Each structure stands twice: as structure tokens, then as C-alpha cells.
Amino acid sequence: MANLKTPDKTLGEGLREIGLSRRGFLKFCAATASMMALPPNLVPAIAAALEQARRPSVIWLSFQECTGCTESLTRSHSPSVENLILDLVSLDYHHTLQAAAGEAAEEARLQAMEANRGQYLVIVDGSIPGPDANPGYSTVAGHSNYDILMETVEHAAAVIAVGTCAAFGGLPQAKPNPTGAMSVMDLVHDKPVINVSGCPPIPMVITGVLAHYLTFGRLPELDAYRRPMAFYGQSIHDRCYRRPFYDKGLFAESFDDAGAKLGWCLYRLGCKGPTTYNACATMRWNSGTSWPVESGHPCLGCSEPGFWDDAGFYEPVSVPIGVTSKTLIEGAAVGAVAGAGIAALARKAKKEAVANRQPVTIDELEQKL
Amino acid sequence: MSGAMGFLLWVKGPMFNIALAIFAIGLIARLVEIFLLGRAPNYAEPRAGEWGPGLRTMLSRTIADPGTFKRAPFNVVVGWVWHIGFLIALLLFIPHIELFKGVLGLYWPGLPNPVVDLVTAVTLITLLATLVHRLWHPVKRRISTTEDYLVWTIVFMVVLTGYLAYHRLVEPYPLALGMHILSAELMLIMLPFTKLTHIFTAFIARWYNGAAFGRKGVQS
Amino acid sequence: MSGLDQIPVTIESSASCSARSRDFGNAPAVLNQIRDALERLVSSGEETCIDLNAMPFGPGDLERLTELLGTGEAEASVEALGPTRIRETGIPGVWLVDYLNAEGQRLTLHVEIATVPQILRPQPQDLACAIERLDARLTRLRDPAHSPLSS
Numbered sequence: 001m002a003n004l005k006t007p008d009k010t011l012g013e014g015l016r017e018i019g020l021s022r023r024g025f026l027k028f029c030a031a032t033a034s035m036m037a038l039p040p041n042l043v044p045a046i047a048a049a050l051e052q053a054r055r056p057s058v059i060w061l062s063f064q065e066c067t068g069c070t071e072s073l074t075r076s077h078s079p080s081v082e083n084l085i086l087d088l089v090s091l092d093y094h095h096t097l098q099a100a101a102g103e104a105a106e107e108a109r110l111q112a113m114e115a116n117r118g119q120y121l122v123i124v125d126g127s128i129p130g131p132d133a134n135p136g137y138s139t140v141a142g143h144s145n146y147d148i149l150m151e152t153v154e155h156a157a158a159v160i161a162v163g164t165c166a167a168f169g170g171l172p173q174a175k176p177n178p179t180g181a182m183s184v185m186d187l188v189h190d191k192p193v194i195n196v197s198g199c200p201p202i203p204m205v206i207t208g209v210l211a212h213y214l215t216f217g218r219l220p221e222l223d224a225y226r227r228p229m230a231f232y233g234q235s236i237h238d239r240c241y242r243r244p245f246y247d248k249g250l251f252a253e254s255f256d257d258a259g260a261k262l263g264w265c266l267y268r269l270g271c272k273g274p275t276t277y278n279a280c281a282t283m284r285w286n287s288g289t290s291w292p293v294e295s296g297h298p299c300l301g302c303s304e305p306g307f308w309d310d311a312g313f314y315e316p317v318s319v320p321i322g323v324t325s326k327t328l329i330e331g332a333a334v335g336a337v338a339g340a341g342i343a344a345l346a347r348k349a350k351k352e353a354v355a356n357r358q359p360v361t362i363d364e365l366e367q368k369l
Numbered sequence: 370m371s372g373a374m375g376f377l378l379w380v381k382g383p384m385f386n387i388a389l390a391i392f393a394i395g396l397i398a399r400l401v402e403i404f405l406l407g408r409a410p411n412y413a414e415p416r417a418g419e420w421g422p423g424l425r426t427m428l429s430r431t432i433a434d435p436g437t438f439k440r441a442p443f444n445v446v447v448g449w450v451w452h453i454g455f456l457i458a459l460l461l462f463i464p465h466i467e468l469f470k471g472v473l474g475l476y477w478p479g480l481p482n483p484v485v486d487l488v489t490a491v492t493l494i495t496l497l498a499t500l501v502h503r504l505w506h507p508v509k510r511r512i513s514t515t516e517d518y519l520v521w522t523i524v525f526m527v528v529l530t531g532y533l534a535y536h537r538l539v540e541p542y543p544l545a546l547g548m549h550i551l552s553a554e555l556m557l558i559m560l561p562f563t564k565l566t567h568i569f570t571a572f573i574a575r576w577y578n579g580a581a582f583g584r585k586g587v588q589s
Numbered sequence: 590m591s592g593l594d595q596i597p598v599t600i601e602s603s604a605s606c607s608a609r610s611r612d613f614g615n616a617p618a619v620l621n622q623i624r625d626a627l628e629r630l631v632s633s634g635e636e637t638c639i640d641l642n643a644m645p646f647g648p649g650d651l652e653r654l655t656e657l658l659g660t661g662e663a664e665a666s667v668e669a670l671g672p673t674r675i676r677e678t679g680i681p682g683v684w685l686v687d688y689l690n691a692e693g694q695r696l697t698l699h700v701e702i703a704t705v706p707q708i709l710r711p712q713p714q715d716l717a718c719a720i721e722r723l724d725a726r727l728t729r730l731r732d733p734a735h736s737p738l739s740s
């Protein structure tokens with residue numbers, strides 16, 4: 001982390017300098033393409049682009065978070081490739097990982113910002129107590145999270161919000177949101193914000209977004225929630241290998257019935273796959289070993305906004321949130337009273353009409369005609 | 370929080386509660402009113418029982434007599450097809466059963482999704498046919514009110530958005546599902562205050578008719 | 590909300606867990622994709638590469654696919670950024686290229702439909718300086734001061 005100025009060497013040169021052969025580079029590009037969820041026929045283009053790319057300076061800010069996202073990244077499964085990508089960026093500030101502390105650390109951040117004005121990337125994990133909240137809920141070196149974020153993004157090229165907390169508010173923002181937590185995109189309006197949601201995000205997706213920036217020198221295509229389409233373009237349900245069972249209407253009814261053992265669809269057990277956009281079904285977790293649905297557990301919807309306040313984890317997607325038969329019974333009770341009232345009024349009107357009936361004779365009627 | 374997911378959470382949460390409350394209040398108010406008003410007392414000696422003919426008429430009026438069928442075969446056939454299709458899709462689609470289970474605690478077995486899908490497609494087509502017929506038939510067109518078109522629209526929207534959501538023809542999916550739930554909620558809200566109430570009153574009315582006939586010893 | 594305590598747990602004897610291998614029927618689709626690619630290779634020499642890592646496979650699908658493809662005669666390994674294992678399948682021109690990291694974990698797995706997989710061929714930039722490199726060795730050979738092939 002000594003090198004604060006973006007170096008002039010290209011990435012290809014840098015890799016060759018550390019002794020990576022051309023075949024090794026090709027392999028690196030194949031793995032990178034897979035990581036970016038790009039088809040392998042783009043490998044030559046990726047190789048050409050990476051050859052020319054330059055190391056960007058990265059400042060990583062951690063706010064109200066559990067460090068799960070950093071863990072996810074640093075324990076990612078393919079150290080050789082993902083470390084290479086991480087080595088290829090110049091991580092100038094990350095207060096969980098860096099050796100420097102206190103004044104020196106903050107100094108590193110300010111220096112990196114100064115040296116790479118307008119070019120550095122800011123990665124944020126964790127949500128931020130908003131400008132109206134008590135700043136004391138989360139501070140670093142005596143500064144509120146909000147101030148640090150605003151100061152750091154001012155001259156950034158882009159901001160990457162890693163994890164559901166930074167992207168959508170996440171756990172800290174769950175009702176009743178005691179810290180007034182807000183997401184990065186709630187606060188940063190004049191810089192490109194990319195959301196890499198998930199609790200935590202798949203490590204390959206975090207590095208994939210960095211690799212994309214390195215490869216193409218620009219930000220990837222984003223969806224309505226500013227998530228990279230390459231990873232969040234399709235729902236879990238659309239890429240789920242259990243989908244044929246959903247389509248046939250074959251559902252596991254409990255976690256150990258015959259259907260569950262045969263690997264049937266987990267919809268009735270609360271699977272949020274239909275409404276969740278993430279790459280688990282293809283990229284999988286733990287070195288590509290498996291993913292939640294494959295291990296028999298419904299998707300919780302961790303990469304979607306508001307997932308902590310959504311219906312219970314084991315409630316099917318079609319079940320409304322926080323509604324019980326109580327609503328119906330209370331409504332019915334009010335309705336019964338109202339109906340009885342209306343009926344009573346109508347009866348009264350009828351009785352009065354009968355009592356005050358004025359018989360009409362044929363003559364009178366004919367006169368009126 | 371905005372966007373499709375926010376919309377879905379809103380229709381699944383607060384909006385569903387509002388719709389359910391209006392529906393329950395409205396429907397029970399109307400039913401209680403109907404029952405409490407009752408009918409004028411009949412002092413004549415009954416010639417026969419009320420229950421048998423009442424129940425029989427609930428069934429017999431459901432099936433059109435040959436004369437009606439001959440006069441309006443389209444109304445009878447298409448009416449039947451879409452009503453049954455709608456009920457199958459509503460009551461036997463597994464995600465819907467999960468909804469009933471969640472709200473009422475009652476559940477029953479469902480049909481495989483492809484069957485419900487086919488039924489839904491048929492329902493959509495027959496619903497369109499009813500609209501075309503209504504617009505094309507001179508008498509029907511004259512007797513149609515704004516309410517009729519409104520009711521048709523909401524029923525059609527519920528089925529259409531459901532079909533679109535199931536086939537994921539609208540992206541993102543939370544938007545598609547949210548639109549389906551919202552139209553169903555609008556239908557719930559409108560139900561007690563429009564002719565949609567017949568879902569609950571049709572059979573009551575048939576029973577009243579049959580019972581009255583039974584008392585008088587008239588065949589129904 | 591249905592709590593976790595409502596999830597019934599029963600313990601069954603291992604005999605009831607059959608060892609029958611199961612797959613989710615995704616292999617045939619990939620085989621058809623490979624077939625198209627083979628047709629293109631035969632007719633126009635166009636090579637194709639399919640990333641199996643990006644497939645929504647269920648457990649057993651990959652095993653089924655490799656089993657259907659079978660094993661051919663050629664096998665190779667490249668040592669660069671960890672090992673890469675290349676295996677010809679029972680179908681000539683269809684290769685499985687398994688990219689592993691230094692710890693033997695899979696980075697990605699490709700099916701390559703080509704006469705020779707890309708990674709086995711010398712890279713063009715390397716080829717460009719091949720003669721130069723050989724010449725250097727030849728000069729050294731002629732120069733008795735140097736022992737042969739010392740580099």
C-alpha cells in the first residue's frame with residue numbers, strides 16, 4: 001500500500017514482471033471471463049484489454065457492517081486469480097485490512113484521494129446513519145460515517161456499494177431502524193453508484209465487478225437497482241435447476257418429506273427465488289461447491305431491498321406480509337355492526353313509510369295524469 | 370426505498386391489509402343488511418317445505434334450462450367456461466392455496482401448474498369473447514352500464530396480470546407479481562360495492578326463490 | 590411465522606438413502622450445443638468454447654455430461670498459474686479443459702470444440718520470439734565457452 005500514485009505500467013506488463021507466462025495470462029483471462037459471467041469467446045478481447053489496463057486506486061470504507069463482506073472477499077475460493085485482481089488494484093485504504101492505524105491510516109486515505117483526484121474508486125460496505133440521525137452511532141477516527149463518505153466520494157470516479165447494507169440499508173435499516181441507517185445511493189447522488197448486493201455478495205461477483213472496471217475501463221451495465229446486469233440480470237428462479245419441478249407443480253411440503261428428498265421445488269417452504277436477482281444458481285458458493293437451494297434450503301432473498309422486513313423466511317412468496325385472519329375477523333366485525341345499523345335504518349324507514357301511508361284513489365291518479 | 374421490489378412489498382403488506390379490511394367490512398355489512406331486512410312475513414299456510422326446494426333451486430338455476438340455452442347459447446357456454454376457469458385458477462393454483470393458508474389457515478390440494486396455465490389461457494380468451502359479444506350484440510350493448518365495463522376490466526386485469534407474471538413476460542418479476550396482487554386487491558375492494566357481490570349473494574337469492582316457490586307448492 | 594421448531598426432524602437409517610445417481614436432465618441440452626459447435630468445426634473450422642461453470646446445473650448433471658462424452662486418448666497438463674488439465678473426450682475434437690488454481694480448486698471448466706485446445710498451442714507473441722530464443726541457444730552451442738543448454 002505504499003504506492004499511492006496510479007502506476008504508469010500496464011496490467012500486462014505488471015503481470016509479466018511477476019513472472020506470469022502468456023499461457024498463465026490466458027488462463028487468468030479465462031477465469032476472469034468466467035468471473036464476469038461473460039462467454040469464453042470474449043477471452044481474446046479481455047486479454048487485449050487487460051494487457052493495456054492500468055491499476056486503479058481503491059479506497060475501501062466500512063461503516064455499519066459485520067465485516068462479512070470483507071470476509072467473503074478475502075476468503076474467496078481461488079486465491080491465485082482473485083488475489084491477482086486484488087493485487088492489480090491499489091488498495092490504498094481499508095481500515096480492517098491495512099497495517100497502518102489511527103492518524104497514519106487517515107493520512108493514507110487523504111493522500112490517495114489527493115494523488116488520484118477524479119480517478120479513484122470508493123468501495124463501501126455497511127450502511128450509514130443518515131445526515132439527520134445521531135452521528136454517534138458509528139464513527140471512525142472521531143468522524144461520523146456520513147462525513148467520511150461525503151468527503152471521500154467528492155472526487156471519486158465511482159462508488160461501489162458492496163453488500164446489501166451499503167446497497168439497500170440491509171440489517172441496520174430493518175424496522176425500526178434505530179440508527180437512521182441509509183444506503184449509499186440514498187446519500188450519493190452526483191457520482192455513479194454500483195450496487196453489489198447480497199448478504200454477503202458472492203466473492204466472485206465482487207471481484208468480477210472490479211475485473212470489469214479494469215478490463216473495460218468503465219462501469220458495467222446496471223439494472224434498475226444499479227446492480228450489474230451480468231450477475232443480477234436473471235432471477236434465482238430463472239436459473240434454478242429445480243425449476244422443472246416448479247413448472248410441473250411438484251413441491252416439497254416439508255424439509256424431510258419425499259419431495260424434499262427427490263429435490264423438488266422449495267416454493268412452499270418459502271423460497272424467494274422468484275423475486276430474487278442474484279448469481280447463486282450459476283456461480284454457487286464455497287469454491288463452486290453448492291448453493292442454498294442445492295443444499296435443500298429455500299432462497300432467502302438476501303440480495304433484494306428490504307429483505308429483512310419481507311415476509312418470514314419460511315413464508316411462500318405469495319403470502320402477504322403481516323396479514324393474519326385477524327384483519328379479516330376484525331373487518332367482518334366492523335362490517336356486521338355497520339350492516340346491522342344500515343338494516344335498522346332501512347327497517348325504520350320502511351315502518352315509517354307504512355305508518356304514514358297515504359292511500360291514493362284511482363280518481364286522484366287520473367287527475368294527475 | 371422505491372422500485373419494483375418496494376412496490377411488491379407495499380402491495381403485499383399495507384395495501385393488502387387495507388384491501389382485506391375494506392372487503393371484509395363491505396361484504397359483511399351488505400350480507401348482514403340483506404339477512405336482517407328479511408322478507409315480509411307470509412301468513413298463508415305453507416303447502417310444502419322450504420328447504421328442499423330452496424336447495425334444489427340453488428342447483429337448478431345454476432344450470433340453464435333448455436329454453437334459455439336455445440335463446441342464448443353463447444351466454445350460457447362462454448359464461449360457464451370462464452366462471453369455472455376463473456375459479457380453478459383462483460382456488461387450485463398452488464401459490465394461491467399458500468395465500469389462503471396464510472390468511473385463513475385453510476388449505477386443500479392444488480393442480481399442477483401447466484393445467485392451471487391452460488385453464489387461465491382459456492379463461493382469458495373467453496373473457497375477451499364476452500366483451501366482444503357485449504359490444505357487438507345490440508341489446509346487450511344497450512343494457513350495459515359503466516359498472517359492467519368496470520367489472521369486466523378488473524376481472525380481466527386480474528387474470529391477465531396473473532398470466533403475465535406466471536410466464537414472467539414482464540420484467541422485473543416483482544413488478545409483474547405486484548401488478549397482479551394489486552389488481553386482485555382492487556377487485557377485493559370493488560367486490561362488495563358492485564355486481565361482483567353476486568359471488569356471495571347469487572346462491573342466497575336462488576335459495577330465497579326456491580324456498581318461496583316451495584312454500585306455495587309451485588315447481589321451480 | 591412458521592418457526593424453525595415446526596420443522597419436523599426424523600432420523601432414518603442410511604439404507605433408505607439410495608446411492609442411485611441422479612441428475613436434472615441438463616446434460617442433453619449441452620450435448621446439443623456441442624453438436625452444433627462440432628458441425629461448425631467440421632464445415633468451417635470455427636472453434637467454440639463453452640463455459641460449464643456458467644451452467645445452471647443441478648447435482649449430478651456435470652457427472653452425467655462427462656460420462657456421456659466419455660474419455661479419449663489424449664491427455665495433457667499445463668503448469669501456469671496452477672495446473673490446467675486437458676482431456677480429450679470420447680468424441681474427437683471435443684476437449685474438457687479444467688482450469689485449477691495452485692490449491693487444486695477449480696477456477697473454471699470449459700468444453701472446447703477445436704482440433705487442439707487454445708491453451709496447448711504456443712501463444713502468438715511467444716511464437717514471435719521463438720526463433721530469437723533458439724538462435725540464442727545456437728550461438729551458445731557454437732561458442733565453446735558456454736556449456737550447452739545452460740539456460
Ligand code: SF4
Binds near residue numbers: 266273
Ligand atoms: S426452488 Fe426456489 S428458485 Fe428454485 S424453482 Fe423452486 S421457487 Fe424457484
Ligand code: SF4
Binds near residue numbers: 298
Ligand atoms: S440463494 Fe438467495 S438468500 Fe441465498 S445467497 Fe443466494 S440470493 Fe442470497
